[in-house]
Amino acid sequence: MPKDSPMTSLKPGQIAPDFSLPAHDGQTYTLSALRGSRVVLFFYPADNTPTCTSENSQxxxxxxAFHAAGVKLLGLSRDSLQKHAKFAEKLALPFPLLTDEDGTVCSAYDVWHEKHTFGKTYMGLVRTTFLIESDGTIGAVWPVTRLAGHVDDVLTKCLNTA
Known part of the structure; x- marks a missing residue:
């Protein structure tokens, strides 16, 4: 794995850190309130960037298919609710985008790391997807280093382990 894409320290079998965050749709989502349902929580760096747009579109x-399998999708970045609302409307996203402006949840999921791009070093969100089982445990973790095939891999895991 590239040096600028560290994997989260969270592992399958651990209890997923609980959170309560606002979303672009005006609701607040609390992970523990979703117990009984499987959740795919995907962290992405920023709205309106090419790779993040592609990931959200995929x-x-x-x-x-996720809905038919009873899996709830939640996207999460540190962008503002206003930016999320415009992005979700532009892409007609059928799932909520949660905002974590202060980075508390990003830190709890260990996806906020030092990154290196074009000789610059900065702190940023590392694209990572989590499958959270209906009992609140982490079922799978995908550090996303290549977007091609990622959503299909997540869906396949959800369908094969239901």
Whole structure:
């Protein structure tokens, strides 16, 4: 794995850190309130960037299959609710985008790391997807180093372990 894409310290079998965050749709989502349902929680760096737009679009295209499997999708970045609302409307996203502006949840999931791009070092969100089982434990973790095939891999895991 590249030096600038460290994997989270969270592992399958651990209890997923609980959170309560606002979303672009005006609701607040609390992970523990979703117990009984499986949740795919995907962390992405920023709205309106090419890779993040592609990732959100791919999750949106696969949404009917996730929904049919009883899996809830939640996207999360540190962007503002206003930015999320514009992004979700532009892409017609059928799932909520949660905001973690202060980075508390990003830190709890260990996806906020030092990154290196074009000789610059900075702190940033590392694209990572979690499958959270209906009992609140982490079922799978995907540090996303290549977007191609990622959403299909997540969906396949959800369908094969239901």
């Amino acid at each position: 999750f949106a295209a696969a949404f009917p």
